[in-house]
Amino acid sequence: MHYVSVESLGKSYGIKPLFSNISFHIEEGDKIALVARNGSGKSTLLKILAGKEVPDSGKVWINKDVTVALFDQEPEFIDYWSVLNNIFHHDHPILNAIKAFEAANESEDPVALNAAIVRMDETGGWDFDSKVKQILGKLDIHNLSQAAGTLSGGQRKRVALARTLIDIGFEHKHTLLIMDEPTNHLDVQTVEWLEHYLNQEKVTLLLVTHDRYFLDAVCEEVWELDGDDLYIYKGNYEQFMERKAARIEQQASSIDKARNLYRKELEWMRKQPKARTTKSKSRIDSFYEVEAKAKQRLEDQQLQLQMKMNRLGGKVIELKKLHKQYGEKTILKGFDYTFKKGDRIGIVGKNGAGKSTFLNILQGIDQPDSGKVNIGDTIVFGYYSQQGLQWKEDMRVIEYVKTFAESFPLADGGSLSAAQFLQLFLFNPDQQYSYISKLSGGEKKRLLLLTILFRNPNFLILDEPTNDLDLPTLAVLENFLSEFQGCLLIVSHDRYFMDRLVDHLFVFEGEGNIRDFPGNYSQFRIWQKEQEELEELKSQAPPIIQAEKETATTASPAGKKKLSFKEKREFELLEEAIAALEREKTVLGEKLAAGQLEYSELQQISERIGKVSQELEEKEMRWLELSELAG
Template sequence: MNYVAAEDLTKSYGIKVLFENISFNINEGDKIAIVAKNGSGKSTLLKILMGKEIADHGNIIINKDIQVVLFDQEIDYDPNLTIEEFMMTLDSAPILALKNYHQSLHSTDHDFIEKALAEMETHKAWDLENEMKQILSQLKITDLEATMKTLSGGQIKRVALAKLLTETRAEHRHTLLIMDEPTNHLDVEMVEWLESYLNKAKVTLLLVTHDRYFLDSVCDTIWEMEDRNLYVHNGSYATYLENKMIREENLNATIDKANNLYRKELEWMRRQPKARTTKSKSRIDSFYETEKVAKTDTRKQGLELDFEMKRLGKKILELKNIDKSFGSKVLLKDFSYQFQRGEKVGIVGKNGAGKSTLLNIIQGLEKVDHGEIEKGETISFGYFSQKGLTYKEDERVIDFIKEIAEFYPLANGKSLSASQFLRLFLFDDQTQYSPISKLSGGEKRRLHLMYILYQNPNFLIFDEPTNDLDLPTLTVLENFLQQFQGSLIIVSHDRYFMDRIVDHILAFEGNGKIKDFIGNFSEYREAKSREQASEKNIIVKSEPPKENTIPNNSPSKKRKLSFKEQKELESIEKEIPEFEEKREKILHQLNNETDYEKISILSADLEAISEKLESHEMRWLELQEFLEDS
């Protein structure tokens, strides 16, 4: 089934052309990721699909039998609504049935109650209510009575994500789900849950994300928007990079040929008398086409710089026996660490565990309850936070950077001009002389990052640097950081980014405990999984004693149960009904529970009891086979 068909779409803002004559199709079941530099028109294209923008030229046909749902960077909400009220603002029959049912719980009108129950059955709203509870629980939304205005930006985004996923579940129509950076403000566990959810969900997906592991897990097609065009790549992110490299190599070969031809044709053009009318018009037209190709700039300047970093002394930064709490919540407990030159440390942990607090303590922005902090005299911090950029409305990009310095120093005694450094971070000449206020949200984020790096710090602190950055910028940033000789701390939920940059992990594991792990993020996660598995009381099927095993050369030989196995069978037959009863009880509690913290606990209990029940049933079958044979 075809969802969307677009032909020759063009969109410009003033003299800036975002895309020109692009065509594409979206069919049922497609899971597509859009990759592009910020300012290339990704968000504009999404808005055109939503009907919020109109293309300058071209046709777009959206199937009338589908609904298009957008998860946007900007969340529209009434700040006075509670979370539960916000969730119930969805305009769908199952949600309306759910609202009526909740109202009927406080009603004495039997007709209204019966009607509400009938609507719940008709629209299968019982299942929807359970799924809504599970989604909110997975996204760590527990207090449904909290008003939207009391939530942080990250919490608002998670609530909006829960509402969107509920909406796609509530509607039984065909759905095109459009998601713009859905993993921002989610911790790793939430991101992995969302990956699993989208893989299982029967939705058609159009996704903008900087998270490359998430992209590879969820999507099977990549749309690349570059130089006003749209290129389609079927396969993984690695396939896209390979295809892009081949395309650019072919284009560069074409440009080299065009340059050779251009020099010859330019010489011919100069030789012709201006008044001469016999000059071939077609050859002149061909000359200008050749000139256009020859002057195409495809070779991005490589980021291979020998930086002249501000000197770091022997003493860098040492934390000794640090304690920090807020009320009864312990964030740091007797934490000690000594940072080394060239060290690249990743900090991970759940939201609210204390990661940002540690960054503030390191910079002297937050006082400790107990302990000592010793800083080297030569430390120059560069802090890239989640806060936005401060600038004058009419200030140009180039002037904003030049306020720091005209040139960026290199170790070989040379330097880069402010304009050259801006080009390294994908700001072309036209954008450099534009007002900052005209930049897209992602471009402002990129400029903020560049502003920090251009100050040439020797100790970088990044708090979620990948949020709202496009993939081309992330590649540039990763190359920069890999060559950076100073100390580096990164707080990030971007697994791919962490794997490329950091060499060991400080993991906030709760209650003030911080684990120092040597290795990258994926290695830490693997070690953590093994540790958790060993701590669980996993029931492993025991092998029959050697003296009771059936020899390989006599497979038909039977045996009776030993006394020990007979007792084990009796015990299992007694425990299985008990486990089944407990399981049913938990299921009943889940269906009637509204406290989302309790739902999370009950879900864990249900998983544990189900594992035990399955293990007992498997062992019962094994023993039963011996019993039947004996």
Template sequence: MNYVSVENLTKSYGIKVLFKNISFHVNEGDKIAIVAKNGSGKSTLLKILMGKEIADSGTVVINKDIQVVLFDQEIDFDSDLTIDEFMMTLDSAPIQALKNYHKSLLSTDYDFIEKALAEMEIHKAWDLENDMKQILSQLKITDLEAKMGTLSGGQIKRVALAKLLTETRAEHRHTLLIMDEPTNHLDVEMVEWLENYLSKAKITLLLVTHDRYFLDAVCDIIWEMEDQNLYFHNGSYATYLENKMIREDNMNSTIDKANNLYRKELEWMRRQPKARTTKSKSRIDSFYETEKVAKTDTRKQGLELDFEMKRLGNKILELKHIDKSFGNKLLLKDFSYQFQRGEKVGIVGKNGAGKSTLLNIIQGLEKADNGEIETGETISFGYFSQKGLTYKEDERVIDFIKEIAEYYPLANGKSLSASQFLRLFLFDDQTQYSPISKLSGGEKRRLHLMYILYQNPNFLIFDEPTNDLDLPTLTVLEIFLQMFQGSLIIVSHDRYFMDRIVDHILAFEGEGKIRDFIGNFSEYRENQKLEEKNPKAAVIEQKVETPTPAPVSKPQTSKRKLSFKEQRELETIEKEMPELEIQRAKILDQLNNEADYEKISKLSADLEAISGKLENHEMRWLELQEE
């Protein structure tokens, strides 16, 4: 069954064309993810399908037998309503039947009671209340009398999600469910629940998300919006990346051929007299088409590897016996940790567990109840918070960045201009000279991120950096952070992002308890699930404490036993070293057979990154063996 048919759709804002003459169809059972850079028109396309925006040209045909339901990033609600009242504001016949039925229980009007019972039968609303309560319970919403205005951002998101899923059950019609970044502000447990629900549900789905694990689990079709066009990919996120690379390689080949032809035709154009024959006019038209292709810019500027980071001293950051509570809620209890040079730590836990509070305490933005914090003299923090960007009215993007500095230093003595750095983070020349107020929400988020990095800190603290960022920007950010030589703390619910960046987890598990886990995020979740199923089989809890160095004494011949944390670290290193060797060999083989300069630069960067990691692993392995 066809749900939606779109033909030759075009939409512009001023001189900026979002998409031009795109066509597509949505059929029953399709589960589609839309991937694009922020500002490409993803949200605009969704609004056109919802009838909230009007296209410049083209046709949109929605099957009259389906309902279209949107789960938007911005959630509208009345702060004075209770959760129960908010849920009952659903605009559907079954919900209205249920409300009338509840009223009839307090009525003595037999005609009204009879009519209410008939409506319950007609709209099959008897099971709806149970469905609603079940969904609320699964999303950990228990206090239905709580006011909407008292809820946290994550709780509001879950209640809105419960309302949406109830609506799709309430209407016994075909439904197209449109979801714009549904995982933002949800903790990992809720993301996994939603992922499982959507992957199993027999629904038709159009989804915008930056969560790549979520995308792969739920969707099997990817639409890519780029350069005003729409490209279609069947399969996983990895398949999409492969198809995209092939398309760009083909395009580059076409441009090279067009360049060769363009040079020859340009000579002919210069030799031609002013009088033109019909034949020469045809050739002239062809010349301009060739010129257009030849001047197409498909260059993907890669990040440089030699950033000059501010020097880190011997002392980085040490927390000693930190306590923190809010009223009766205990967040941190006797927490001690010593951060090392170049350490990349991921912090995870449920919303409200105290993750952001710890980040504020580290930076002196909030005081601990007890304990001591020692920060190295050379430490320069870069803090990317969940708060929005602050800027002057009508200030241009390029001027906003230049307020920090005209140039970003590189270790080889060279530098990148503010404009070049902006291009690295996918701001083209036109956008750079646009007012910040004209940027999309995602583009402002990207600019905020770039603003932090451009200040060249040596200790980065990121609080949910992936929310509202598009996948191309996430890829750029991941490359940057993998190369970053300073210390890094990331709070994030994005599992894919965490797995790529960190190999050490601090997990907030409630009641002030923080677990120190050596491994990536997926490994931590697997261990956590194993504990839930079989506590006896769980890994022994690791105490979050860095031992105080012992006084210098005479060398001892006997070796001490490795701690549990060190043993886990040694096992991880021994597992990863052969894998890194294989990766290194593959890159060397590719370099030997590659002629394209840009690809050679990218491969060289990858080789340096892997070689550096391998060298660090080898040094640490020797240290642990000597212990």
């Protein structure tokens, strides 16, 4: 089914053109990622498709049977309404029934609850209610009576995401879901859940995201908005990068050929041919086409990062027996760590686990309840915070940078003026004299990064640095950080970013427990899943074996050798095999007890029970041997 057609679309803000003359089509089932530099108009294009903004030129056609659902970076709420009313904002019988049921649950009014249950029965709302509860639970939305105006920025994003997913889940058969940076402010586990959810739902999707793992998991093609052109690439992000590089190389070759031809044709034009024959007129027309192509410039500027890092002394930072608690909530419980030169640490954990508090304690912004933070004399912090760019009054970009320093020292001994440094960060002269308030979200993030590096820090702390940065800028930032010689501490939900840059993790597990895990995020998730599978196998083991295992573990003497990797794997598989044999023996016994078998079948089952019993005994004996070694 054909969903959307766009022809010759154009949009400008003042004298600044965002895009012009772009055309595309969206079909049912398409899952598309839109990629472009900050300030290129990605969010504006999404709002035009959703009917929130009007283009300057061109046409947008949307199938009358298609409903467009927009998840915006800046969600709109009625602030004096509750979270419940903002989420269930449609007047629909099923949604009204669920809203009444959830409200009655919160109020604990038995009369209202009974009435709500009757309405749920009448509308058949129970099936959809389970999906609603899953969405609200996974997005950590529990206080439905809270006024929307009191929500934090991250909470607003979660409530908006819940509203969008609930909207597309119950009402419309044909929905175009448009999402602008849906993973911002979500912890990694929630991002993984959202990936799974979008893959399970049959939706047509157009999204802007900086999260490359999320992009690869959810989308099947990448659209790149580059100036006046929209390039379409089938496949994942890596394939897009390969094909983009090939396209740029081909364009460069084509321009070189045009320039060679232009030089020859220019000589002919300068001779001022008098004979205006049809042939010469055609050649003159062709000349102007060649001239236009020869004077083309490939706009493939890259953000450039280079700096002279302050010297890092022998002593970095020592954390000794740190304790921190807010009311009954424990953030740190006796945490010890000594940072070394070149440490590259990622911080992960659920929202609210205390990651930002830990960063503040490290820098002396907050104080621990007890314990010591000893910071080396040479440490210069660079803190990229979630709060973003802070300024007291609106000023021009270049004036803001000059409040930090007039010039920037380079690693080779030279220096750059504030204007030159801004140019490296892709702020052209016009943008340098723009007001900060007029910058896009991504441009403000880029300016924040610039002001942090202007101090030449040797201990970088990055709290969700990937939010609102475009993918080209992220790639350059990653390359810079991979060569950074100082210490690096990163809080991020972007798994690709973490995998590239960190070599071990602080995992905030709650209740003040922090696990120091040796490895990157993907390695941690593999280990975590293995632990979950092991726990599941243990819970499925027969009660007798569990009891024997506990006895064997208790009785095992100290000093026994540890299991090898191969023996550990055998031990895990034995538990699963024993459980399977127990189940088979039970089933076979039930068949014998039924007394409805032919003689031949009776004989086969009797033989099989004998073999299963023998095999079970052997495996249980081997399990006990390994259990003693493991103790």
